[in-house]
Amino acid sequence: MATPWLDGRELRAWIRLRGVLELLPGVLDSQLRRDADLTEFEYYVLAMLSEAPSGTLRMSELGRQTNATLPRLSHVVSRLESRGLLERRPCPEDRRATNAGLTEAGWRKVREAAPGHVVTVREHVLDALTDEQVDQLAAITDALLARLDPTGSMAATYTRYDGVPDAPTGSTAPPTGG
Amino acid sequence: MATPWLDGRELRAWIRLRGVLELLPGVLDSQLRRDADLTEFEYYVLAMLSEAPSGTLRMSELGRQTNATLPRLSHVVSRLESRGLLERRPCPEDRRATNAGLTEAGWRKVREAAPGHVVTVREHVLDALTDEQVDQLAAITDALLARLDPTGSMAATYTRYDGVPDAPTGSTAPPTGG
DNA sequence: GCAGCAAAGTTGTCGCTACAACTATTCCGA
DNA sequence: TCGGAATAGTTGTAGCGACAACTTTGCTGC
Numbered sequence: 001m002a003t004p005w006l007d008g009r010e011l012r013a014w015i016r017l018r019g020v021l022e023l024l025p026g027v028l029d030s031q032l033r034r035d036a037d038l039t040e041f042e043y044y045v046l047a048m049l050s051e052a053p054s055g056t057l058r059m060s061e062l063g064r065q066t067n068a069t070l071p072r073l074s075h076v077v078s079r080l081e082s083r084g085l086l087e088r089r090p091c092p093e094d095r096r097a098t099n100a101g102l103t104e105a106g107w108r109k110v111r112e113a114a115p116g117h118v119v120t121v122r123e124h125v126l127d128a129l130t131d132e133q134v135d136q137l138a139a140i141t142d143a144l145l146a147r148l149d150p151t152g153s154m155a156a157t158y159t160r161y162d163g164v165p166d167a168p169t170g171s172t173a174p175p176t177g178g
Numbered sequence: 179m180a181t182p183w184l185d186g187r188e189l190r191a192w193i194r195l196r197g198v199l200e201l202l203p204g205v206l207d208s209q210l211r212r213d214a215d216l217t218e219f220e221y222y223v224l225a226m227l228s229e230a231p232s233g234t235l236r237m238s239e240l241g242r243q244t245n246a247t248l249p250r251l252s253h254v255v256s257r258l259e260s261r262g263l264l265e266r267r268p269c270p271e272d273r274r275a276t277n278a279g280l281t282e283a284g285w286r287k288v289r290e291a292a293p294g295h296v297v298t299v300r301e302h303v304l305d306a307l308t309d310e311q312v313d314q315l316a317a318i319t320d321a322l323l324a325r326l327d328p329t330g331s332m333a334a335t336y337t338r339y340d341g342v343p344d345a346p347t348g349s350t351a352p353p354t355g356g
Numbered sequence: 357g358c359a360g361c362a363a364a365g366t367t368g369t370c371g372c373t374a375c376a377a378c379t380a381t382t383c384c385g386a
Numbered sequence: 387t388c389g390g391a392a393t394a395g396t397t398g399t400a401g402c403g404a405c406a407a408c409t410t411t412g413c414t415g416c
Binding site for chain 4: 074
């Protein structure tokens with residue numbers, strides 16, 4: 001039962017990953033907060049809606065696509081609703097469920113915010129890597145997500161890549177118009 | 179000035195990295211909270227101290243090694259101090275500075291908590307990757323940190339690897355005894 | 357030897373997230 | 387068809403982190 005301490009190689013990878021975990025969210029948050037008065041998470045809520053048919057999604061599906069728990073999402077959606085960026089409506093087919101849909105102001109907001117966010121992601125992530133590293137990163141994060149979310153209950157956003165391009169499911173794809 | 183939208187490859191890497199950013203901290207936090215009544219960040223504060231001479235470090239240096247701002251660190255150190263896990267003492271050489279040092283209880287706590295944390299890191303990160311991917315991850319995160327922290331003001335924990343093994347500077351190296 | 361700026365920490369407040377508890381539907385089996 | 391479990395979502399609360407404001411000490415130029 002000896003503890004399997006990390007060796008030098010493992011330690012380097014882990015400590016640096018931990019650094020990224022600590023620093024990257026803050027960078028993304030502060031750009032969006034400054035330029036669009038949105039949290040990174042709030043932005044993704046709007047972005048995922050903007051890519052759904054009619055800009056509408058069930059709460060639970062929205063939660064999966066943003067990797068969020070339902071309580072967290074519910075609070076965030078309440079705030080966004082009170083700001084007039086989206087609306088809640090009861091789902092006719094399942095009376096337990098709630099649909100969240102973008103309002104006109106929500107569409108505008110996400111279209112305004114998207115370009116700046118993409119630039120930030122490029123500057124701080126993609127531009128730092130070679131093409132090869134981008135693919136390596138996709139494979140690595142894919143493997144990690146399989147451990148972190150084994151049931152795939154939050155899998156919507158990282159559908160395995162089998163050579164067929166994903167449908168544009170990104171936060172950082174152009175918002176598909178109304 | 180057209181927005182440089184992400185293409186399919188980039189989108190996959192990014193969305194998955196974002197998923198890891200969202201899910202991994204929670205996994206680490208909840209294990210440590212459950213088994214050691216510590217936040218992942220609190221654990222790293224103790225761990226970094228445990229690897230410093232005499233278990234003592236200046237606040238600002240501790241902040242660099244944990245990738246934390248000073249206000250955040252100050253709050254956390256206050257809590258840990260009130261729990262008896264470390265002590266603050268004014269630094270004799272620079273009267274602006276404060277040293278934080280582990281107490282006996284702090285040493286015990288970090289030694290107790292370390293094995294479970296290492297196992298969690300292995301299970302959810304390293305074991306999911308091939309040896310080659312571990313090295314790729316180190317290179318990728320190194321490149322990202324260069325963008326996220328260009329001045330290196332939080333660089334202590336990711337000293338570039340040039341073929342010379344780092345000194346054991348990890349959270350996940352065995353706590354070097356008192 | 358002092359004016360002014362930088363560095364090191366601390367503190368207060370606000371907002372977000374995790375967790376637990378709860379309600380309301382739907383599904384399933386006998 | 388009815389009782390129990392699972393699903394979908396909301397709400398209350400406590401705690402952590404970001405940000406701004408502030409104090410104290412050290413450094414530099416003149």
